[in-house]
Amino acid sequence: MNNVSELAIDYLERYNCPISEDYKTVLREACEINPPPHGKAWYGNLYRKCACNPEWFANSLILNAAEEGNGARHVWDFARQVENQEFSLLVRSHSIDESRHSKMFVALVNRLFPTQMEADYRAQLQTLSPEYYHHKHPPIEPVSDDEMMDEELVMDEIIQINLLEIRALILQLLLRPVLQAYATPADMPKVTRMSDMFIYDETKHIEYSAYCIGKYMEGSNREWVRDRMIYRQQTVNEMFLEDIELENSVGTTILKTQQSN
8 A cells, every 4th residue: 555645534533534445446456556755754854854954945935925925815806716615705705714834834944943033034925925824815795607617627726735735735734743853842742733734734735626526427437537537646746856956846735837747
């Protein structure tokens, strides 16, 4: 069995997330056929080696804040193109979470590295999040009919989200002990609670996208989903390795090339 698929399923079960057996089967197949490199020991070792450098680690938190903010904007725009209103609502909630994650990464920088940046730069970091909340966000009206995404394109995007959120969960699990190592005893409880929230949120993102995938599979779409999961795991792996070569994705929860395919 592949450790990445089993880890994702373990966390879904740990948080009592009801996931269909069909989804579990196709996820396991996708990861067996195209094993995710972010689940390999070499990646964990590389991340921990990089994170020993305080300047690198602080910059990685800032990069995560920027990527989560950009991701929130993209996911919100995607939600407006989803005709299925149940799925659209779930995607919008994901966007709001990523907006909050951006602010949380900035808060971690301020807490763990309180004296290493100018005040003006710290103020700039606060603008990385689009500030989406359940009570305050951009319009939720769907796009025009000609801009609405085809159902298969929507599911292809949700499959990518699912696989990338599994990767994000792995990153949060690698991040947790490093955050705790940099935290002072006084900051440890707060930092640990923030890590707990990151891990919970990433698991819930896997859950909602798995739910959408499972609902789609209830029709006559099981083989299409299986083939697409296998293919998308391959493209996620390729994006990840390409970004690693460019030193762009070590320690980041969102791939820079996420929308390149």
